[in-house]
Amino acid sequence: MLDADFFRRWMTAAAASVDREADRLTALDSPIGDADHGSNLQRGFRAVRDALDKEPPATPGAVLTQAGRLLISTVGGASGPLYGTLLRRAGKSLGDAAEVDERQLAEALRAGTDAVMQLGGAAPGDKTMIDALVPAVDALGDSFAAARDAAERGAVATTPLQARKGRASYLGERSIGHQDPGATSSALLIAALLDASGPEAGRE
Amino acid sequence: MSDDGRVGIVLVSHSAAVAESVAELAKGLAGSGDTVAVAPAGGTAGGDLGTSAELISAAAASVDRGAGVAVLTDLGSAVLTVKTLLAEGDELPEHTRLVDAPFVEGAVAAVVTASTGADLAAVEAAAAEAYTYRKT
Numbered sequence: 086m087l088d089a090d091f092f093r094r095w096m097t098a099a100a101a102s103v104d105r106e107a108d109r110l111t112a113l114d115s116p117i118g119d120a121d122h123g124s125n126l127q128r129g130f131r132a133v134r135d136a137l138d139k140e141p142p143a144t145p146g147a148v149l150t151q152a153g154r155l156l157i158s159t160v161g162g163a164s165g166p167l168y169g170t171l172l173r174r175a176g177k178s179l180g181d182a183a184e185v186d187e188r189q190l191a192e193a194l195r196a197g198t199d200a201v202m203q204l205g206g207a208a209p210g211d212k213t214m215i216d217a218l219v220p221a222v223d224a225l226g227d228s229f230a231a232a233r234d235a236a237e238r239g240a241v242a243t244t245p246l247q248a249r250k251g252r253a254s255y256l257g258e259r260s261i262g263h264q265d266p267g268a269t270s271s272a273l274l275i276a277a278l279l280d281a282s283g284p285e286a287g288r289e
Numbered sequence: 290m291s292d293d294g295r296v297g298i299v300l301v302s303h304s305a306a307v308a309e310s311v312a313e314l315a316k317g318l319a320g321s322g323d324t325v326a327v328a329p330a331g332g333t334a335g336g337d338l339g340t341s342a343e344l345i346s347a348a349a350a351s352v353d354r355g356a357g358v359a360v361l362t363d364l365g366s367a368v369l370t371v372k373t374l375l376a377e378g379d380e381l382p383e384h385t386r387l388v389d390a391p392f393v394e395g396a397v398a399a400v401v402t403a404s405t406g407a408d409l410a411a412v413e414a415a416a417a418e419a420y421t422y423r424k425t
Contacts, residue, residue, distance in 0.1 A: 161341060
């Protein structure tokens with residue numbers, strides 16, 4: 086079972102991962118975006134980590150809801166409302182339960198992903214974070230490791246796609262050949278689930 | 290207050306200068322003095338290009354006179370942030386609407402219409418109608 090502390094560790098691991106990869110995310114965002122994805126997410130996830138450390142919420146749902154709210158209020162770019170909606174909707178879907186199982190987590194992230202698709206109007210294949218999140222959620226029923234691998238494959242597979250949403254879509258065919266920064270950061274977020282579940286889970 | 294009961298207008302842009310300038314332009318072209326509350330919410334709280342949920346919430350609260358608030362945005366994160374705030378239900382005043390309209394022309398139409406004492410639906414319709422004005 087996954088308790089509130091697992092979810093706090095997930096957010097902390099995501100913050101560490103975004104810190105580590107911020108330059109790469111911004112570099113990916115330079116040719117097809119406005120070169121702020123790394124720094125924006127870094128600001129957001131640092132705020133999340135600090136708030137959760139200071140006053141850890143009591144339930145898994147509350148951890149994700151608060152993290153989502155903070156991302157919405159601190160990121161300053163489109164990834165704020167998008168990731169904020171993902172986590173906030175997932176958190177609401179978990180309700181007040183003190184512990185949830187992996188299946189409930191998968192369902193919650195599916196609800197969150199659906200909400201992101203509705204908010205941004207993106208579908209799979211549009212070269213967005215959805216291209217990492219949808220396969221990850223599909224694989225989450227197997228294991229965190231499977232979800233991480235699926236998300237990473239999904240992110241890499243955005244490279245040959247032409248962007249159909251966001252600023253990159255203005256570039257038309259010139260967006261082809263670049264890995265999508267949002268799909269890349271989504272893969273980091275999913276990979277952080279494995280970090281949060283401890284080294285023993287990583288050996289599965 | 291003279292603006293009691295009028296619809297308030299919030300202008301959200303990635304740029305503080307754009308939001309402020311369009312607010313000035315709309316008020317100036319409306320020629321209605323200060324009868325309509327118009328608040329810009331541009332850029333991030335730190336003064337960079339971007340969108341601030343907090344500036345948007347504060348702007349909406351500042352123009353709320355009880356008749357509703359019409360929010361116009363430029364693009365991308367401005368649109369997504371307003372939609373996200375509206376989805377939550379408690380972060381913007383009651384009867385706040387994101388208006389689907391061109392930013393500059395829609396702002397002028399919204400302020401002029403609001404200055405007549407029109408309701409939120411009429412302000413929204415006038416702003417959206419600005420899309421139909423062709424320039425060639």
